[in-house]
Amino acid sequence: MAGPATRGLLATALPLIVKRIASGLLTLLLVSLVVFFIAQLLPGDMAQELLGQAATADAVAALREKFGLDQPAPERYVRWLLGMLTGDPGYSMVANMPVADVIAARLPNSLLLAALAALVSVPVALTIGILSAMHRDTRLDRGLNVATLSMVALPEFLVATLAVLIFSVQLRWLPSIALVPADASPWLILRALAMPVLSLAVIVIAQMARMTRAAIIQQLNQAYVEMALLKGIKPARVVLTHVLPNAIGPIVNAMVLSLSYLLGGAVIVETIFNYPGLASLMVNAVTSRDMPLLQACAMIFCTAYLLLALIADTAAILANPRLRNR
Amino acid sequence: MNSHVEVRGLNVVAGGTSIVADVGFSIPRGGVLALIGESGSGKTTIAMALMGYARLGCRIAGGTVRVGDKDVLSLDEDGLAALRGDRVSYIAQSAAASFNPSRRIMDQVVEPAVNHGRMDRKAAEAKAVALFRSLALPDPDSIGERYPHQLSGGQLQRLMAAMALITGPELVILDEPTTALDVTTQIEVLRAFKQAVREQGATAVYVSHDLAVVAQMADAIVVLNKGRVRENGAAVQVLQQPQDEYTRTLMAAARPERVAVEGPGAVRAPLLEIKGLNAGYGATPILRDINLTIARGATLGVIGESGSGKSTLARVIAGMLPPSSGSVSFDGVRLPPALSMRNKEQCRRIQLVFQNADTALNPAHSVGDIIGRPLAFYHGLKGAAAVRRVAELLDLIKLPASLAGRACGGLSGGQKQRINLARALAAKPDLIMCDEVTSALDTVVGAAILDLLAELKRELGLAYLFISHDIATVRAIADDIMVLYAGTQVETGRRQGYDAVARHPYTDLLIGSVPELRPGWLEEQGARPVPPAIRQPKDGADLCRFLPRCSWRVSGTCDQFTPPRRPTPGGNTILCHRPEGASEGAS
C-alpha cells in the first residue's frame, strides 16, 4: 500500500503545497515592496544619521552617493531585492558591518527563545485544551477558561516585571536578565531564559488552548465519536486516538499562528529581560534609520510568518487523508 | 424469563420534556425486533438506551433494560464501556459519518475486539477479513487498508456491520442502516445483514422508518409515535392487520398512489427543450448527451442514484452551471448558458426548489420576507399588495397567513418545504424544478407535499421537472420519466412505458430493488446473477456506463462499442446494445 499511497500523496497533496508555496512567495514579494517603501517614509536617512550633527550638506550628499541613496527608489528597491535573492541583505552603516553578520549574531537567540517558548507552551496548551474540551461546560472547563483568560488579561510587561520581582528579586531563583555568554552551559542558558520563555508562553498558551478546545469540541460533535463511545472505548482514549488525528489540522493552524507571535512580538520581553533578540534589533534599526537592517529584519519576520503558515497548511493537508490520498 | 432482551417502563427526558415515555418490549434470543416510527418518535433514543447511552442533553430517567443477565441501566461507566461494542453492538445510520475519516478501516473494525481483549490484533484482523468475505465486500483482504473516503456508502455500511459483529455480540442494534443508501445498494446490504446476523445467532433490534424494509428484516414490530408505543406485535400481524390508527396511516403513506392527473406528452412546441447537453465541473464530465423536452403543464420525472447527475441537470437548466456543449431552449428561445447572461424574466420563469428546506430558507429572514422577495424582485409588489399576495400564497400552500411574521427556524420540516415551494410560486413561473423535495421528509409529510404539487399543477398549469431517487414517488407524479445513470440518460419514456418488462438493465435493477411491503420478498428475489465475464474494455471507447454492474452485458459488444439509442416495445428509448434491454435475459 505504501506505493500507491505515496503516489497519491504526490499526486494530490503536492500540487496543493506547491500552490501554497507559490502564493507565499507572491506575498513575500508584496511584503518586500511594502517594507521597502515604508522604510523610505521614515524621516531622515542613514547618511544623516551616520554623519551625526556635524554633517554638512555636501558631506551628506557624498555619502548618499557612496551608498547609492541618491538613486531613485524603484532602482534601489530592485537592487535591494536582487541582493536579498542572492543572500546579500546589504551593509549596515550604523553597526559598520554587513547586515548578514548583525543578524547572524541575533537570529539564533530569537530562534532559541521562540523554540523554547513553543516547547513549553504547546504541550501545556494542548493539555488544557483537551482537558477543557473533554469536560466541557463543567467546573473544570470553566476554571481552566478563567485561568487562561487571566493569563492574557494583563499587559505582558506587567506580567514579566512581576515575574522578575518574585523569582529574581525576592526568591533569587532565576536571573532577571537573559544575557548569557555564548559559552555558557546549557543549564545556565535554560535558567537565564526561563522567565522570558514563561512570559512569552503565558501570552500564547491561552490563545492556543482556546483554539484547541474549540477544534476538539467541533470533532466531539461528529458521529464517529459517538460511534467510538458505543464501541465501548473510554472517553479519554476516544479523544486521544480518534479525535486528535482529526483535529490536528485546525490545532496546528492555531498553534503556528500563535507561535509566529513569538518572533516578532517578543519586543517587550526582549526589552525587559535585556535579551539580544531580533525584535529589539529591529526596533534599534528603526530608530537609527538603519534601513538595510530594518528591511532585512522585516523580511525575516514576514518570511517566518509565511513559513509557519505554510507549515500549518501542509500539516492540514497531510493530516487529512482525503487530501493525502484519494 | 425466556426473553433475551427485556425493556420495562423506559423513560428518557431531554431538558424538562419527556421524549421516551414508558416504553417496554421484549425480544427472544435470536429474534429481530423492529422499532418503527417517524422522526421524533424516539426510536433511536430507545435503541441507544439499550446500551445505557443517552446523547448530550438527554437523560435516562427510569425503567429497566435487561440484556441477557445484565441489568444495563444499573451499570457504572466502566461496566457500560465493557458492555458496549462487546456484548451489545451498534450499527449507525450514516456509516460515512460514523467512521473516523483519518484512520484506516481495519484499525477501526478490529478496535472493539482488541479493546475488549477478545483477541489479539492478528486474530482480529483474520476474523475481520472473514467477515468482509461473508458480507460480500470486494477485495476482502485489502479493503481494510483503505480510508473511509475511498469507499462507497454501501461498502461502509457493510464494513460497519463487520465492526459490529467482530466480537460476536449477543445483541446487535441496527439504526436505519440502509436509509442513506441507494435502493439498488440497499437490497444487497439488507441481504448481507440478514445473513450475517443469522449466522451469529445474535438478537437484533432494527430501527427504521421504512415499513417495506422492516418487513424483510423483523420478526416483531414495535410502532412508535412521539416516544410512546402505539402497537407491538408480530411482523406479519402488524403489516397485514394493523390495529392502531397511526400504524394504518404509516402503511398508507408507504405506498404512494398516483396523485397527478395525466399531463400532455411530448408536443411540437415544448416549454423546455434540451439537446445534446454535456456538462461538468472543471475537467470532470458529469452529464453526457442529455436530450429531453417538457411540455407546458407536463411533469418530467428524473430518477437516478446519488451521483447520477440529477441535481447537476437542474443546475444547468437554472443557469448555475453553464454546459460545456448543447443547448437549453425555453419556450422556443435558446437560453444563455450562464445565469449572469440571463435576464430577469428568464430567471423568473424557471424556479428551482431545493431538496433541503432547512438550508434553502435563510434563517435570518421571516417567512414574509422569503416569500415577499420574489414578489418585489420580479413583480415590483410592495407594501399592502405584497402582504396580501403573501397571504394568498400561504393560503395556496395551506399554511395560515399568520406565519408571515415568523422566522422559519421554529417551523416543522413539512411547513418549511411548503414555504420553499411558495417562494418558487411567488415568481409565477412556468416551470418548477423540484430537487428531491420529499426525500428529507417523513413519508406521511412527503405524501402531503406530493398532493400539494399535483394540486398546484392542476390549478396553475405548471410544468415540473421532478427529481427523485425513489421510483415510487416519481411514478406517483410524473408523466414522463427519464432514468439517469452516471450522467447518461439510459432510458426515457412515458410513465406507462416503465410498466413493460422490456427496459434498460439498470431500470430493471432499480425497479426490482424496491422492497415490497410484505415479509419474504427479500428471500424471493434471490441473489442477483453475477455479471458474465467480458473482455478487457476497449481503451478510450465511450462504453456503456452500466457495463461493470450489468448482469446482461455481452462480451465482444458491450465492452467494445458505444451503445446506441433504440426504442423498446413499451415505447421508451433506451441506451443499450441489447435491442430489448433486460427483457431477453429476464425471461
Place this chain on the structure above:
Amino acid sequence: MRLSRRQMLGTGLAAGMTGLLMPRLAHAQPKRGGHITAASLSSSTADTLDPAKGALSTDYCRHAMFYNGLTDYDENGQPYLCLAESLDSDDQITWRVVLRRGVKFHDGSTLTADDVVFSLLRLQDPASGSKVRPIASQMASVRAVSPRDVEIVLTGANVDLPSILAQSHFYIIKAGTREFSKANGTGPFRCQTFQAGVRTLGVRNEDYFREGRPYLDSLELIGIPDEVARVNALLSGDVHMVIAVNPRSTRRIRESGTHDLLITPSGLYTNLIMRRDSKPTGNPDFVLGMKHLFDRDLIKRALFRDFATIGNDHPIPPFDPFYRADLPQRTLDLDKARYHFARADLPSTPLPLYCSPAAEGSVDMASVLQEYGAKVGLKLAVNRMPADGYWSTHWMKHPLGFGNTNPRPTADLVFSLFYKSTAAWNESGWQNERFDRLLLDARAQGDFALRKEIYGEMQEIVAAECGTAIPVFITLIDGFDKRVKGLRPIRLGGFMGYKFPEHVWWEG
C-alpha cells in the same frame, strides 16, 4: 588656584598619583580579583569601541575600560596626569606633552608620540565621525617632537586643555587604527568580547602601567535601557552596579540591606530647548514665558524626590566654582508667563512638545509644563518619543523639545559645546556675539577671579536670552552591591564620571 593646578600638572606623576583617587586610608586595602557586571543605560548596534564616536554613558564606560587619556579627572573634576608624564604651557597656546615611559598597548607595542598625534588629529577629520570635532578643531597642530614628546599648538589660548584631554573622546589609540571591532588601547582591561548592543567583557590588563591596577579580574558592561529592569537586575544580584537609578527606586535599593547608592550631585541637566529658527519658539517673549512656567520646586520634589539642585536657566550648577550666585533665581510666575505669552504670538493649535525617557525627567516635566501652560493659555501637545533614537531623530529637530546634557569638566567645555554660536550642539540655535567673544576671553584668562567674572556674565546672557530652560540639575544616583568597593562620586557623571573600571574592587 589655577596656577597651582598648572604646577601640579607640570610636576608630573607623583602629584597625580597622590590625588584623591588613591584609596583612602579609611578604606580597607583594595582586594585583587573577582568579577563584576555593571549595567549602564543604553545599548544598541551603534555601540562602538572608537573613542571618537562615543556618545552615551555605555560608550564612555567601555572606553574607560580599554583606553587612557593623556590626563584624567580626580574627585573634584580636576585633571591630573595619566599617559602624560608632564603637560605644560607658558601661553596656554603651545602645550608640551611628555609621555610616560614604558606604557604598552594591549598588542604589546609601546605608546609613542605618533599614537598621540594620530589620536588627536583624527578627531578633526569629518569622516571619523568624531563627536568632539569643534573642540578638537582648537588644536591648530599636533606634532611629534620626539618619540616621547608631543607639541600641541592651539588656535587660541585655552587654559582648560588638560581637562579637555581627559575626556573619553581624547583617549589615545594606536596610530593607524581604523577598524574598531577590537579595542587596542593602554587601558586597565583588555577587550575579550565586544558585541554591539549586547555586552562588553574586559579582562585584567596584566601589563597596565599603574602598579596594582586594575583590581578586578574581569569586568562586564551591559546596557539595560529600562530603569525598572535595571534596578531589578541589581537587586536580584545579576548585576553589581547600575547607573541612573530613578529617585523613586532609591527606597527599594536602600531597604534591601545588601545594596547602596552612590549619590553624585552633578551638572547634568534636562533642559527645554526652544529653537531660535522656528515660530513661536524663536520669539524672546515666548522663551521668557516658558522659563517662568517651570515650577522648579515641584520638579525637584515630585520628579526627582529632592535628588536635584535648582537651576537658573544656565548650565553652571551652584556647586561649580564659577557659579554666579548673585543672579536672581527664576521661579514659577504665571503672571509673568502670561504677560510674555501675550506678546509671543502664540498659535491657536497646540504646540507640539517633544520629550522622551531618553532625556531624564523630560516626560514628566512636559506634563507639568502642559498643566501650567493650560493655566496661562498655552496649549501644548506632549509627544513622548521612544528612548531609542531620540537623540538622532528628535533632539534639536523640533521647535520645542527636551535635551539632556551630561556634566562637563569645565565651564568652558559646556559653553563651547552647547552655547557657542557655531557649536554643533547649539541646541537652541541662538547666536550671541558677545557670548562668543567672552568665551574666548575666558579661555585665555589665567586669573581665576577674572575668569569667574567673565563666566558670570555669560551665565547671565544665557539665562536671559538663550532658548534653553534649565529648571534643575539632576543628582546622579547609581546603585551598587555593597561588596563593590572603591566607588566615590565624581561629579562629571555616574559611575565615577564613567571612569570606575580601574578604581573599583570586589570584596565578595
Place this chain on the structure above:
Amino acid sequence: MMNATRTWVKALPFSGRVGLSLVLLWLFLAVFGPLLAPYDPGAFVAHDVFAGFTAAHPLGSDYLGRDVLSRLLSGARYSVGLALAAALVASTTGTALALITAVSPRWVDEGISRFVDTLISIPSKILSLVLVAVVGSSLPLLLLVASITYFPGAFRIARSLAVNLAQMDYVQVARCRGEGAVYIALREILPNMIHPMLADFGLRFVFIVLLLSGLSFLGLGVQPPDADLGSLVRENISGLGEAAPAILVPAIAIATLTVGVNLLIDSLPGRGRRMAGKE
C-alpha cells in the same frame, strides 16, 4: 424590548452575567468617568507619591502624586473607546472585504487574501514603531495601527464564514432568482455572519486593549498627560515593588475589562464561540 432584554440576560449563565455587569460598568465609566473624577487627572494633588488608600485619594496617588482614581476614570475612555473604535473598524473592514470575496470572482479573493497576508505577516509592534516614527503618535494613528493589526484576523474568520454561507442553498436560490451581488452579500450572507462576528469582535476588543498597553510600554501609546489603562500601569511600574495602588488598580482594571468581555462572549448562545478567537 425590555422584556426581550430581560429574557436574554436571564438566559445567560452566571459567568455571563458577571461578564455583562463588568462590560456595562466599563462602558459606563468610559462615558461618564471624566465627570466623576474628583480631581483634575493631570494635577499634582498629593504630597506623597505611591500613597496607599486614603480618604482624600481613595485609590492612592501615582508616581507624581496625582490622584489615581481621577486618572483611572479619565483613562477608561481611552482604553474602552479606542479599543472599541479599533475593534469596530477591524471587524467592519474584515467583514466587508470577506463579503466582497464571497461574491466576487476568484482573482479578487486571491488579491485580497494576498494583501491581508502581507499585512498580517508584519509584526504589529514594529509596524507601529515605524508608523509612529513617520507620522508621530496620535489617537488616530493608534486607531489605525490597532485596526491594521487586527482586521486581517477578522477578515480570515469572516471570509471562511462568508465562503461557507455563499454555498448555502438559500444563496443559490437568490442567485437563480437573478439577484445582484450586493443584495446577496448584504441581505442573504451578512445577517447570518453577524453573530459569530460579534463574538469575534469581543475578542478582538480585548486583544486591542492589550496591544495598546504593549504600545504604551514602548512609548508609542496614548501620549501623556493622557493615559489609557495600559499607560497607567506602565508609568507606575516602579511602584510594583512596593505594591502601590497606583499600579495595582489599573492592572486590575484591565483584567476586569478583558475578563469581563470574554466571559460575556463565551456565554453568548450560538456557534459564535467556536468560531471566535481564530487569528
